[in-house]
Amino acid sequence: MSRKAVKPLSYSALIIFLFLIPLFVTSPYHLHIFIMAGIGVMLACSLRLIFNSGQFSMAHGGMMSIGAYTSALLVMKLGLSTWAALGVGAAAAAVLALLVGYPLVRLKGVYFALGTVFLEEIIKLIAQQWTDLTGGVVGLTGVPKPDPIVIPGLLNIDFTSKVDFYYFALVLVLLALLILYAIERSRINQIFLSIKQSESLAESVGVNTAKFKVLAFTMGCFFAGLAGAFYSQFMTVVMPSSFGFVYTVYVIVYMVVGGEKKFYGPIIGAVILIFLPESVRFLKEYQPFVFAAVLMLVIFFLPEGMVSLPQRLKMFFRERRKHA
Amino acid sequence: MLEIKGLTKRFGGLVAIDGLDMTINQGEIVGIIGPNGAGKTTLFNLITGFLRPTKGEILFEKRDITGHKPHRMAAQGIIRTFQATNLFPDFTVQENIVAACHLKPKVGIWEAMLHTPGSRKKREYALSRAEEILEFTGLDTRKDQPAEELSSGWRRTLSVAIALAANPRLLMLDEPVTTLDPERVAFIMNLVSRVRESGVTVAVIEHNMKAIMDYCDRIVVLAFGKKIAEGSTEEVRQNKDVIAAYLGV
Amino acid sequence: MDSATLLQSIVNGLMAGCIYILVATGLALLLSVMGIVQLAHGEIYMLGGYLTYYFCDIAGLHYLLALLIAMVLIGGLGILIEKAFFRPFRHGDLAPTVILSLGLMLLLQTSAVVTFGGYTKVLTTPFPGIINIAGVILSQERLILILITAVFVGGLFFLLYKTEVGRTMRAVSQDMNAALLLGISVDRVSSFAMFLGCALAAVAGGLMGAVFSLSPFMGGFALMKGIAVIVLGGMGSITGAVIGGLIIGLIDGIVPPLLSVEMASTIGFLVIILILLFRPQGIKGQPSR
Numbered sequence: 001m002s003r004k005a006v007k008p009l010s011y012s013a014l015i016i017f018l019f020l021i022p023l024f025v026t027s028p029y030h031l032h033i034f035i036m037a038g039i040g041v042m043l044a045c046s047l048r049l050i051f052n053s054g055q056f057s058m059a060h061g062g063m064m065s066i067g068a069y070t071s072a073l074l075v076m077k078l079g080l081s082t083w084a085a086l087g088v089g090a091a092a093a094a095v096l097a098l099l100v101g102y103p104l105v106r107l108k109g110v111y112f113a114l115g116t117v118f119l120e121e122i123i124k125l126i127a128q129q130w131t132d133l134t135g136g137v138v139g140l141t142g143v144p145k146p147d148p149i150v151i152p153g154l155l156n157i158d159f160t161s162k163v164d165f166y167y168f169a170l171v172l173v174l175l176a177l178l179i180l181y182a183i184e185r186s187r188i189n190q191i192f193l194s195i196k197q198s199e200s201l202a203e204s205v206g207v208n209t210a211k212f213k214v215l216a217f218t219m220g221c222f223f224a225g226l227a228g229a230f231y232s233q234f235m236t237v238v239m240p241s242s243f244g245f246v247y248t249v250y251v252i253v254y255m256v257v258g259g260e261k262k263f264y265g266p267i268i269g270a271v272i273l274i275f276l277p278e279s280v281r282f283l284k285e286y287q288p289f290v291f292a293a294v295l296m297l298v299i300f301f302l303p304e305g306m307v308s309l310p311q312r313l314k315m316f317f318r319e320r321r322k323h324a
Numbered sequence: 325m326l327e328i329k330g331l332t333k334r335f336g337g338l339v340a341i342d343g344l345d346m347t348i349n350q351g352e353i354v355g356i357i358g359p360n361g362a363g364k365t366t367l368f369n370l371i372t373g374f375l376r377p378t379k380g381e382i383l384f385e386k387r388d389i390t391g392h393k394p395h396r397m398a399a400q401g402i403i404r405t406f407q408a409t410n411l412f413p414d415f416t417v418q419e420n421i422v423a424a425c426h427l428k429p430k431v432g433i434w435e436a437m438l439h440t441p442g443s444r445k446k447r448e449y450a451l452s453r454a455e456e457i458l459e460f461t462g463l464d465t466r467k468d469q470p471a472e473e474l475s476s477g478w479r480r481t482l483s484v485a486i487a488l489a490a491n492p493r494l495l496m497l498d499e500p501v502t503t504l505d506p507e508r509v510a511f512i513m514n515l516v517s518r519v520r521e522s523g524v525t526v527a528v529i530e531h532n533m534k535a536i537m538d539y540c541d542r543i544v545v546l547a548f549g550k551k552i553a554e555g556s557t558e559e560v561r562q563n564k565d566v567i568a569a570y571l572g573v
Numbered sequence: 574m575d576s577a578t579l580l581q582s583i584v585n586g587l588m589a590g591c592i593y594i595l596v597a598t599g600l601a602l603l604l605s606v607m608g609i610v611q612l613a614h615g616e617i618y619m620l621g622g623y624l625t626y627y628f629c630d631i632a633g634l635h636y637l638l639a640l641l642i643a644m645v646l647i648g649g650l651g652i653l654i655e656k657a658f659f660r661p662f663r664h665g666d667l668a669p670t671v672i673l674s675l676g677l678m679l680l681l682q683t684s685a686v687v688t689f690g691g692y693t694k695v696l697t698t699p700f701p702g703i704i705n706i707a708g709v710i711l712s713q714e715r716l717i718l719i720l721i722t723a724v725f726v727g728g729l730f731f732l733l734y735k736t737e738v739g740r741t742m743r744a745v746s747q748d749m750n751a752a753l754l755l756g757i758s759v760d761r762v763s764s765f766a767m768f769l770g771c772a773l774a775a776v777a778g779g780l781m782g783a784v785f786s787l788s789p790f791m792g793g794f795a796l797m798k799g800i801a802v803i804v805l806g807g808m809g810s811i812t813g814a815v816i817g818g819l820i821i822g823l824i825d826g827i828v829p830p831l832l833s834v835e836m837a838s839t840i841g842f843l844v845i846i847l848i849l850l851f852r853p854q855g856i857k858g859q860p861s862r
Contacts, residue, residue, distance in 0.1 A: 182437060182438075182439065183437055185439075186436045186437050186439060186443075187431050187436040187443065187447065188433060188436045188437060190419070190422070190423055191423075191426065193412075193414070193415070193423075194412055194415070194423040197412040197413055197414055197415065198410055198411070198412055198413075200374070200394075200406065200410060201406070201410045201411065201412065201486070202423075202426075203374075203393070203394040203395050203398070204372065204394055204398060204403065204404055204405075204406070204410075204487075204490070205398055205403065205423070205424040205426050205427065205486065205487075205489065205490040206395050206398035206399050206426050206427040206490055207395055207426050208393075208395045209395065215433070
């Protein structure tokens, strides 16, 4: 088999494997975890897109809220189809990002980060206060599940079982990753990376850095909104506290622990850090300790994330062999 | 080509540039010298949009470009290098130059994301432009090296190459050869001459007097934010004010 | 609203403002001198409160003494944290400090829950008694809270602007590399800044515990208010933090009796947005271009 064929073949195998998971994993609880991992992957990878342009955004949780509320309200109050609402929810987040983007990107470094935290808080507050629209602190309950997919004689998916949601999430995440990967390999990403490495140099060769930073931010927030819209249809409840500051930080953690430099880094990070707490569930209130410990260990010993692990191990053993 | 009228820049109480009038003529290589703190880099920053003037006008080919943002200045053809070497450290040499080809060819956002055949052609064009520049500047043997691994001499050369990739009509070099050894100085200044021969106007800030004397058509001397002399190398060398300004430092 | 209620609200607002100022100035100090985002700052505040409670209600010391001891201990904890965790990441990449401080936040919060239990506590009031001014009844402890804050903030300003130490801190906050070149020991300055920042937060926590209550989760609220204040006041500006804290505090004091508690937060944010629209760098911040 030629070397070139190995990669696409192994990816195809992986995808087929993912489609077959519900055959071995039957407990709804476990499927739920898989779905959450999928959402985590979509969030972490889209956040990475923003980080590629050198911007430290902490607005992802807030954008999820926008997507969730917009989608839920459109279905509940205007009777829009859930599929359309999904798209509009994502678009709403993107539009907001575009609107606040231009003033926001004028802030440098830490200040941009704090500005986005702030944005998130405002979104949460509005969700809490505008009780008529958003149901206030209690939020929206009874958000409709996705509209059934009916092909007479063939399919009747009514989303009553977790398996239906699993496939919905899987398809959604794969599509999102496809788009994100297309962006990753395009000239646009190179422009983002050039801005990240030296904004002044990029400007001096004609890059409109403000425009591209807003573009990165908008695109990243689109997927956050999409994740939020999916979430609203999956959990059928949307509350202001559903996606807060802490959630955003978790997404950043997935990305950093997995590794920011490679496209698949956040995927690994999200998967590990979502399945990990589950495996230490028995620790109950001591659970966050393990999470915190993993974080600190990675920051200190594997600053480039898990993706650098094979490389680091190789170097480590090579050093040992030298001195042996 | 470039006219500066009454340019002033104040930082709080400090006056960095004080009512400066200056011109840069098409096709020349003009050297800009002066003691430290004279405002040379500030002048470049003002012309290229990295700083906004407090007062005054900057005209490029009779068009007012005062206060435009840097990327718009670049689009006009005014390209500058930086005093502290400014590169894309994680990119290879080749990637640095391709990144700098942003203005030529111009790729639209949608066509890039959809990977249209048009965008692919543009990418090939960018790669061939980069190849030309790599050969022109002698960097072709190092094209796959990460930029941060280059020696300081080659880093400076890369900054010039990056500026060239941005398709300049007026190339503004900020201390391109300061502290480099004579061989490297000659190499880079030779590049600059050849660039001028291809139709690009050049302005150079330098402290290396030999480089200035050997390669510039005309010299402008700044001190304390003002122009204190200008003319040919001979005229400037014998100018009393210039000597006083340097000795006084 | 009659004048008595108005005066009461203003005092309440000042009081809230004091807490916010103490938290925000600490955060701003860490941000400007060390260039780090300390997400666990709220937890430091929380620990300060609990430690004060321990020394005061359990060990039986006088409240002010307990507060001081807690302040010094938490300040010392801050120095340890800085040396152990944050030192390599000063003024650098943000991601590591965010992750670290998140990890720290989780650690501290979980420790608190495990040690103290997940419910709220109240400190016995250290200054019972009321003062009657112009027919308005104000609790003595609230006034003393304001006084204590004024002392600390005044002391901070004195330190920053009238002492050598303060000058070096300001130098480092403006340009760490230049300061290094000048021979300033950035390590020592960072440790000191961390001590100060954490100490201020601890005092805020102790004051909060005395006048209101304590809970292992009170840190989140403090962090958010602190961030809002420094965004308003101009990130990294201590003066801005004071002004911003006063503004937000007064809003939080005056609006609830008029409208509602939720509206207070909303109006607070609206004010911030408005000011940012005209002055994106905050009241006392540096412009970016």
